[in-house]
Amino acid sequence: MGYKITAKADLSPIDYFVEVEAPHVAKAWKPGQFVVFIVHEKGERVPMSVYKAENGRIGMFIRKLGKTSLQLYYEYSVGDELWSFVGPLGKPIKVKNYGNVVFASDAVCGQAENYATLKAMKEAGNYTISIQSFENKANVYPEEFLAKPVADEHYITTDDGSVGIKGNYLDVVKELIEKDRVDIIFAGGKLGTLAKLAELTRPYGIPTITTVRQIMVDGTGMCGSCRILYGNEIKFACRDGPMFDAHKVDWADVLKRAERFKEQEQLAKERYLEELRARGVI
Amino acid sequence: MPKLIKERVPTPERPPEERVRDFNEVNLGYTFELAKQEAERCLQCPVEYAPCIKGCPVHINIPAFIAKIKEGDVKGALRIIWNDNTLPAITGRVCPQEDQCEGACVVGKVGTAVNIGKLERFVADYAREHGIEDELLQEFARECSEKKGKVAVVGAGPAGLTCAGELAKMGYRVTIFEALHKPGGVLAYGIPEFRLPKEILDHELDKLKRLGVEIKTDHLVGRTVTIEELLGEYDAVFIGTGAGTPRLLNIPGILLGRIYSANEFLTRVNLMKAYEFPEYDTPIHVGEKVVVIGAGNTAMDAARSALRLGADVTIAYRRGREDMTARIEEIHHAEEEGVKFEFFLNPVEFIGDENGRVKAVKFEKMRPLEERDRKGKRKIVGTGEYVTLEATTVIIAIGLEPNKIITETPGLKTNPNGTLVVDENLMTSIPGVFAGGDAIRGEATVILAMGDGKRAAKAICDYIEKKAKAEA
Ligand SMILES: Cc1cc2nc3c(=O)[nH]c(=O)nc-3n(C[C@H](O)[C@H](O)[C@H](O)COP(=O)(O)OP(=O)(O)OC[C@H]3O[C@@H](n4cnc5c(N)ncnc54)[C@H](O)[C@@H]3O)c2cc1C
Ligand SMILES: Cc1cc2nc3c(=O)[nH]c(=O)nc-3n(C[C@H](O)[C@H](O)[C@H](O)COP(=O)(O)OP(=O)(O)OC[C@H]3O[C@@H](n4cnc5c(N)ncnc54)[C@H](O)[C@@H]3O)c2cc1C
Numbered sequence: 001m002g003y004k005i006t007a008k009a010d011l012s013p014i015d016y017f018v019e020v021e022a023p024h025v026a027k028a029w030k031p032g033q034f035v036v037f038i039v040h041e042k043g044e045r046v047p048m049s050v051y052k053a054e055n056g057r058i059g060m061f062i063r064k065l066g067k068t069s070l071q072l073y074y075e076y077s078v079g080d081e082l083w084s085f086v087g088p089l090g091k092p093i094k095v096k097n098y099g100n101v102v103f104a105s106d107a108v109c110g111q112a113e114n115y116a117t118l119k120a121m122k123e124a125g126n127y128t129i130s131i132q133s134f135e136n137k138a139n140v141y142p143e144e145f146l147a148k149p150v151a152d153e154h155y156i157t158t159d160d161g162s163v164g165i166k167g168n169y170l171d172v173v174k175e176l177i178e179k180d181r182v183d184i185i186f187a188g189g190k191l192g193t194l195a196k197l198a199e200l201t202r203p204y205g206i207p208t209i210t211t212v213r214q215i216m217v218d219g220t221g222m223c224g225s226c227r228i229l230y231g232n233e234i235k236f237a238c239r240d241g242p243m244f245d246a247h248k249v250d251w252a253d254v255l256k257r258a259e260r261f262k263e264q265e266q267l268a269k270e271r272y273l274e275e276l277r278a279r280g281v282i
Numbered sequence: 283m284p285k286l287i288k289e290r291v292p293t294p295e296r297p298p299e300e301r302v303r304d305f306n307e308v309n310l311g312y313t314f315e316l317a318k319q320e321a322e323r324c325l326q327c328p329v330e331y332a333p334c335i336k337g338c339p340v341h342i343n344i345p346a347f348i349a350k351i352k353e354g355d356v357k358g359a360l361r362i363i364w365n366d367n368t369l370p371a372i373t374g375r376v377c378p379q380e381d382q383c384e385g386a387c388v389v390g391k392v393g394t395a396v397n398i399g400k401l402e403r404f405v406a407d408y409a410r411e412h413g414i415e416d417e418l419l420q421e422f423a424r425e426c427s428e429k430k431g432k433v434a435v436v437g438a439g440p441a442g443l444t445c446a447g448e449l450a451k452m453g454y455r456v457t458i459f460e461a462l463h464k465p466g467g468v469l470a471y472g473i474p475e476f477r478l479p480k481e482i483l484d485h486e487l488d489k490l491k492r493l494g495v496e497i498k499t500d501h502l503v504g505r506t507v508t509i510e511e512l513l514g515e516y517d518a519v520f521i522g523t524g525a526g527t528p529r530l531l532n533i534p535g536i537l538l539g540r541i542y543s544a545n546e547f548l549t550r551v552n553l554m555k556a557y558e559f560p561e562y563d564t565p566i567h568v569g570e571k572v573v574v575i576g577a578g579n580t581a582m583d584a585a586r587s588a589l590r591l592g593a594d595v596t597i598a599y600r601r602g603r604e605d606m607t608a609r610i611e612e613i614h615h616a617e618e619e620g621v622k623f624e625f626f627l628n629p630v631e632f633i634g635d636e637n638g639r640v641k642a643v644k645f646e647k648m649r650p651l652e653e654r655d656r657k658g659k660r661k662i663v664g665t666g667e668y669v670t671l672e673a674t675t676v677i678i679a680i681g682l683e684p685n686k687i688i689t690e691t692p693g694l695k696t697n698p699n700g701t702l703v704v705d706e707n708l709m710t711s712i713p714g715v716f717a718g719g720d721a722i723r724g725e726a727t728v729i730l731a732m733g734d735g736k737r738a739a740k741a742i743c744d745y746i747e748k749k750a751k752a753e754a
């Protein structure tokens with residue numbers, strides 16, 4: 001039995017949206033939790049953040065990155081089925097009234113969580129501030145996929161200033177902190193930026209909760225692939241996270257471990273792109 | 283009294299040079315004729331005395347099934363085995379027989395013990411291949427028509443599968459919830475194909491489905507659905523979630539790239555078929571020199587898998603040869619295939635290269651003492667001398683702990699080592715929730731997990747019947 005794709009759309013030239021029918025996951029999912037899917041029988045187990053869990057369906061934002069994400073983009077359409085879909089995995093974030101809640105993100109997985117987290121936070125009575133960073137105007141998502149509807153304040157930044165504020169979410173966060181408007185900050189997206197965010201908020205003692213993505217296999221705490229050093233203890237990102245207090249994470253190690261399979265992934269991607277070209281798909 | 287034949291009839295094995303090049307099964311098992319010859323060696327000790335039965339954790343009536351082989355009655359043999367063990371194709375391959383039935387066999391006092399494990403495997407394989415199993419299964423399936431209640435089983439390892447099978451045979455409707463996309467537990471993700479072909483496992487799973495058991499994969503209990511929710515829908519719950527969390531060494535360099543837990547390594551290779559990358563999408567890299575730390579079955583499996591990926595493999599163990607916990611057959615096979623062994627080496631640091639990947643392991647040399655610990659192993663002390671082994675990949679196989687997600691269940695009591703607390707009926711601290719296998723024992727064996735599954739099935743049946751009477 002597979003899991004049917006019920007919707008699919010481009011978010012930008014580099015990111016896309018996919019919705020999959022998985023009632024067992026949708027029923028139990030809470031913000032902060034992720035899923036793992038396998039596209040087909042020979043596929044890899046791929047962790048993914050959740051944008052929406054509604055009507056038995058799970059929506060996800062995916063970047064065209066390597067073999068799996070490209071294959072799902074080019075070869076699977078609405079009506080097709082994914083081979084395996086498990087979740088929700090990881091621990092939910094604590095949703096309560098913190099006051100001013102900021103969610104900042106600068107890459108696909110963070111953008112998905114930005115919406116999901118702030119929606120829950122708003123419902124819990126918080127004042128919500130969303131900052132969504134993109135490289136340039138072309139990469140900004142269509143209005144309907146932005147976190148705007150669930151944010152009391154919504155900012156877009158672009159690296160080149162082609163739309164919104166020029167710069168990265170770090171710049172906006174800095175200003176908000178200086179105006180004393182941040183009670184807690186959540187963030188997702190690029191690991192490198194998260195590491196910088198941790199340093200930015202540390203001197204102010206602002207609670208900073210970030211996704212710590214690591215390469216995963218099972219996602220259930222069985223393999224140890226996703227291990228990180230957290231306050232000098234070994235933690236498993238899939239089981240104990242994936243949202244962690246950024247101030248306790250050893251970011252230097254996290255960044256190194258994320259690169260573990262670079263050569264193999266490159267090889268698989270090249271081979272796959274060649275295949276797509278040969279078949280005239282791209 | 284039959285004549286004593288001292289030496290066992292050997293089972294054919296593929297030569298080491300050939301088998302290290304693929305993941306196909308190493309031991310080919312007995313043919314009908316060879317099995318009968320080996321069966322002749324059994325002295326048919328009387329059931330009440332037979333030491334092999336006592337040595338078997340689930341007390342299979344070994345002399346009786348061997349007698350049936352002698353007569354050439356495989357169906358009769360299978361029926362006897364199935365009384366106590368419904369997965370003989372698996373246990374015949376993976377049980378540490380030398381410590382159990384074969385270790386106790388009287389023939390072993392003067393020669394080599396009767397090859398009980400391989401005979402068990404023969405019965406299962408022959409029966410499967412010749413439709414005999416089908417016939418028996420149909421007999422059992424008929425008995426399953428009466429529906430007495432609903433039971434949820436958590437985890438599709440040997441404990442859960444056995445419990446489910448037994449309950450189905452007793453007439454219960456059983457649903458198994460399994461976190462991974464493939465059922466089998468360690469049999470699916472841990473033990474490699476060259477020891478336990480996936481075909482065999484698939485066949486066993488199919489057998490369960492034919493008994494009416496439903497298996498829901500992609501369901502992590504504790505996350506997808508909770509024990510509490512299951513209790514709302516089912517009459518009882520069995521937890522067989524195993525000991526799936528790897529112990530890692532808390533020494534410098536543990537986060538370096540290409541240091542895998544044996545679970546990660548074996549899951550990538552076995553379950554995800556990384557040995558066929560990039561045909562399959564999951565990658566693995568071993569490089570030229572692999573160092574495996576540990577000396578149990580897991581270490582042997584990891585070492586022999588790495589060998590098959592083309593590496594030069596060394597197993598480093600902090601104790602001596604006699605303390606290795608792996609099955610003897612696996613140690614022999616590893617040696618034959620060219621795995622090297624280093625003893626009395628305790629890892630103290632992983633040394634990395636400029637890319638954050640491991641390049642060597644630093645060990646302290648250990649020295650054995652005369653004194654023994656509680657498990658009867660010689661105590662060891664550090665010598666203050668160090669050696670370094672080059673390594674492009676390190677695999678850590680120093681043990682497993684119970685999976686923690688299930689133990690977060692409110693009200694579910696655990697022991698200090700993380701195993702679940704159960705009473706003499708294998709019931710946990712939550713009424714109606716039972717448990718068995720590695721989840722209550724820590725790292726144990728397939729047959730013990732199955733034994734628990736079976737005992738729990740009986741206890742669950744009693745529990746549900748009692749509850750029904752009380753409600754009536
Ligand atoms: C908790 C979590 C949430 C995530 N959410 C999203 C999301 O919402 N959208 C999204 O596009 N991506 C998300 N990712 C990353 C996503 O899993 C990888 O991008 C994906 O596996 C890439 O697969 P690929 O075959 O296309 O690329 P590959 O060629 O396999 O890999 C490209 C890069 O992706 C990363 N990666 C590869 N395999 C894994 C893996 N098994 N686990 C984690 N990272 C991996 C590595 O950094 C690698 O360099 C998430 C990862 C985690 C751990
Ligand atoms: C590499 C390796 C080699 C081994 N070799 C041998 C051998 O040769 N002989 C031998 O006798 N023993 C061997 N063992 C030990 C043996 O495999 C175990 O003792 C046995 O598998 C335990 O069975 P189990 O059913 O208790 O758990 P497991 O086999 O661990 O199965 C547990 C199952 O539960 C699932 N699960 C866990 N948590 C959840 C949850 N919350 N929700 C849903 N599902 C969940 C897991 O995914 C898994 O499928 C070996 C172990 C390893 C790791």
Ligand code: SF4
Nearest residue numbers: 324325327334345387
């Ligand atoms: S102990 Fe050995 S000889 Fe005696 S019944 Fe068992 S297998 Fe046969």
Ligand code: FES
Nearest residue numbers: 219221223224238
């Ligand atoms: S992905 Fe295997 S333990 Fe986290």
